[in-house]
Amino acid sequence: MIYLIFGYFCIATVGISIVALTRKNPVHAVLGLLLLFLHIAVIYLFLNAEFLAMVQIIVYAGAILVMFLFTLFLLGAKELSSTKRYTSIFEGRVLIGVATMAVIVGAFSLIETKYKGKYTISYIQEIGNTKAVGVLLFNEYPIGVLLIGIILLIPMIAVAVLAWRKNDTS
Amino acid sequence: MIELLGLVIKTFVVFAIVLTHVAYTTYAERKIIGRAQARMGPMEVGPHGLLQPIADFIKIFFKEDIIPMNAEKLLFKIAPLVVLVFTTINLTVIPFTSDFIIADLNIGVLFILASASVAVYGVILAGWSSNSKYSFLGGIRSASQVLSYEIALGLSLAGVVLMAGSLNLREIVYAQHKTAFGIYAIPQIIGFVVFIIAAFAETNRAPFDLPEAETELVAGYLTEYSAFRYALFFLAEYIAMYVMASICTLCFLGGWTIPKFITDFLPFLEKVPGIVWFAIKVYAFIFLYIWIRATFPRYRFDQLLSIGWKVLIPAGIINIFITAFIKRFAL
Numbered sequence: 230m231i232y233l234i235f236g237y238f239c240i241a242t243v244g245i246s247i248v249a250l251t252r253k254n255p256v257h258a259v260l261g262l263l264l265l266f267l268h269i270a271v272i273y274l275f276l277n278a279e280f281l282a283m284v285q286i287i288v289y290a291g292a293i294l295v296m297f298l299f300t301l302f303l304l305g306a307k308e309l310s311s312t313k314r315y316t317s318i319f320e321g322r323v324l325i326g327v328a329t330m331a332v333i334v335g336a337f338s339l340i341e342t343k344y345k346g347k348y349t350i351s352y353i354q355e356i357g358n359t360k361a362v363g364v365l366l367f368n369e370y371p372i373g374v375l376l377i378g379i380i381l382l383i384p385m386i387a388v389a390v391l392a393w394r395k396n397d398t399s
Numbered sequence: 400m401i402e403l404l405g406l407v408i409k410t411f412v413v414f415a416i417v418l419t420h421v422a423y424t425t426y427a428e429r430k431i432i433g434r435a436q437a438r439m440g441p442m443e444v445g446p447h448g449l450l451q452p453i454a455d456f457i458k459i460f461f462k463e464d465i466i467p468m469n470a471e472k473l474l475f476k477i478a479p480l481v482v483l484v485f486t487t488i489n490l491t492v493i494p495f496t497s498d499f500i501i502a503d504l505n506i507g508v509l510f511i512l513a514s515a516s517v518a519v520y521g522v523i524l525a526g527w528s529s530n531s532k533y534s535f536l537g538g539i540r541s542a543s544q545v546l547s548y549e550i551a552l553g554l555s556l557a558g559v560v561l562m563a564g565s566l567n568l569r570e571i572v573y574a575q576h577k578t579a580f581g582i583y584a585i586p587q588i589i590g591f592v593v594f595i596i597a598a599f600a601e602t603n604r605a606p607f608d609l610p611e612a613e614t615e616l617v618a619g620y621l622t623e624y625s626a627f628r629y630a631l632f633f634l635a636e637y638i639a640m641y642v643m644a645s646i647c648t649l650c651f652l653g654g655w656t657i658p659k660f661i662t663d664f665l666p667f668l669e670k671v672p673g674i675v676w677f678a679i680k681v682y683a684f685i686f687l688y689i690w691i692r693a694t695f696p697r698y699r700f701d702q703l704l705s706i707g708w709k710v711l712i713p714a715g716i717i718n719i720f721i722t723a724f725i726k727r728f729a730l
Contacts, residue, residue, distance in 0.1 A: 256527065260474075260520075260524075263517075263520065267517070279504075279505065279506050280506060280509070283506055283509035283510060283512075283513045284509070286513040286514075286516065286517060287509065287512055287513045287516055290513075290516060290517055290520075291512075291513065291515075291516025291517065291519075291549070292516070292546065292549075295516075295519065295520075295523070295542055295546055296546075298523060298542070299539070299542060299543070302527065302535075302539060303539075357505050358505070359505065359506060359509075359566055
């Protein structure tokens with residue numbers, strides 16, 4: 230039963246990505262993407278990564294996609310023009326097919342099913358998934374966390390500078 | 400199998416109780432606002448108008464369901480369901496007493512934030528798919544409002560999570576009961592106020608009901624909806640109010656417990672079942688919702704956004720710093 234559900238989510242992820250890519254109406258494409266993110270969150274749940282699943286929904290579905298929709302609405306993109314969107318050069322198709330195959334084969338050959346890292350599964354189950362992620366991030370990769378914080382801060386400053394308006398009208 | 404049956408029965412009980420509450424909240428709202436404006440409120444149906452919600456229910460469900468000709472039909476039909484499903488799903492993670500909870504998640508707080516962020520799509524889609532200027536403006540307003548206030552809401556809850564050391568709503572209540580005051584609203588008064596204001600904005604209630612401001616936008620994203628689908632939006636709004644009230648009760652007011660210094664003083668109060676305290680706190684918060692709707696005028700949209708970004712978010716960050724200090728040194 231559980232394998233059937235997992236199988237559905239895996240196949241649906243691929244199917245929905247194709248649907249989202251081929252929509253003419255950009256709003257429908259964004260909604261396809263939303264559905265895709267929800268499915269990915271469920272796949273994270275299957276991998277026992279509950280924290281990641283929720284963050285996936287909050288950050289991607291809740292913030293970034295709403296921004297996409299917002300941009301679409303404010304720019305007033307109604308329909309994409311009916312010009313051809315995809316090229317059909319034979320060599321190009323072969324190249325993309327071979328490259329995708331190479332990536333898939335390479336990725337699958339690198340998968341190791343054995344368990345890695347110093348935290349055991351029983352330890353993670355004891356303190357909870359979320360706490361385990363926190364402990365790992367702040368104890369082993371504190372510099373990485375700080376760097377990400379700084380990287381995220383710089384665009385914030387940039388946006389504030391761009392949007393700054395001197396208040397001389399009032 | 401028995402476990403599954405138990406879950407189904409539990410879910411059914413919770414939804415039946417919440418739906419009855421929603422129906423009578425509309426009645427309470429009309430009565431209280433009537434009293435605030437020196438009128439009687441509904442009086443005709445039943446004694447003191449007590450059967451009014453049932454009459455409204457029958458009326459709204461048998462009205463004709465109109466779909467505008469140029470609407471995006473599928474999305475127009477789906478939008479109310481999206482809002483309803485993703486607000487109602489929050490009820491599953493709320494512990495009503497120490498042992499009555501449908502799904503005891505380790506990440507209850509995050510779950511609620513996540514489903515709240517998906518529910519906003521229903522509102523945006525309702526605005527967009529109606530193909531009407533008023534609806535569209537309502538949808539856009541709702542999107543920017545919810546996006547801005549979600550940050551403040553998350554920041555105020557982050558203080559609670561930091562203090563309790565857990566994302567599980569049940570453990571947050573237990574951790575609260577152990578502190579000196581018994582509620583987090585006292586050491587984290589800034590976070591509490593930020594949470595209340597953000598909760599009003601998140602549920603699109605007055606004084607932040609700009610997405611459906613009738614003086615400017617007819618009814619905002621609801622303009623083109625009628626009958627059954629309108630009722631679904633309405634239901635979702637009231638359920639969202641109850642969810643916010645429950646989160647406030649659990650995270651700031653001690654959930655089903657009462658502070659220890661009160662039970663030390665009046666020991667017989669420990670005999671009262673926890674659900675009573677929970678209900679009293681939730682009702683008080685719902686009353687606050689209605690009271691503020693009757694009292695405060697609506698904000699302008701630029702005021703709304705500047706309150707969100709320039710006041711609430713910095714206040715939330717300050718609250719996290721203070722909480723971290725309290726947690727680290729003393730208490």
